[in-house]
Amino acid sequence: MGRQWLHAKRAIVNLKKGQVVGKLVKEITVAAKLGGSDPAANARLFAAVEKARKASVTRDAIERAIRKGAGIGEDKMTLEHVVFEGYAPHKVPVIVEVYTDNNQRTAPELRVLFKKGVLGQSGSNKFLFDHVGLVEAHHPDAKADIEAAAIEAGANDFEALTHERNDDIPEGMTGARFVTDRSSVHSASSWLAQHGWSVVTSELGYVAKSFPELDESARAEVGEFLQALEEHDDVQRVWAAVK
Secondary structure, eight states: OTTHHHHHHHHHHHHHHHHHHHHHHHHHHHHHHHHOSOGGGOHHHHHHHHHHHHTTOOHHHHHHHHHHHHTOSSOOOOOEEEEEEEEEGGGEEEEEEEEESOHHHHHHHHHHHHHHSTTOEEOOOGGGEEEEEEEEEEESOTTOOHHHHHHHHTOSEEEEEOTTTOTTSOTTSEEEEEEEOGGGHHHHHHHHHHTTOEEEEEEEEEEESOOOOOOHHHHHHHHHHHHHHHTSTTEEEEEESOO
């Protein structure tokens, strides 16, 4: 067999990297469409660009995505924002945000993924989530006061984040997720950025109001189902009632 297994592994790694880059570029495009082409005035775009740079996305690809989203030049964005609601195995509520140029293709593919999941199913469930602003950031001071930062930034709630829970949080730094009103996500991001925090995510999202109790086996099944959703090229965000 020689080293065929190694070549296969490299091919899988390259495929995964390509999917990640594609989602980052799409996120930049969407952020520019929603909030304009100036990262200084668009917290979501700023965070998306920084994340893309860390993933070694080229400057040309970043600038092209910004122009496309902002409608600058000939290459206009035609992506449609679609939200799918459903349930993962063990009745875990899930909301899937999709950006697609062909919903007639994407919608059936998402329905197939839900059917493949063990007891996965579609169905209305937005009432089980709060639609909020979400800002994730880290501070170089390992003893930074998250609660004080949340109060000053105007956040309604917060939780600590570690590198183990979120790869965007460097080891040894203070990481946090700040929950805001939808209208306050930009102002919160701006305050944090001006006071020593590095913002890695700034967006509107969904936070579950309650979380089903899951044992390790159930958690694994839910994780596999959510991973399958995440890997779909048109899926941008998956929100689930899983701690």
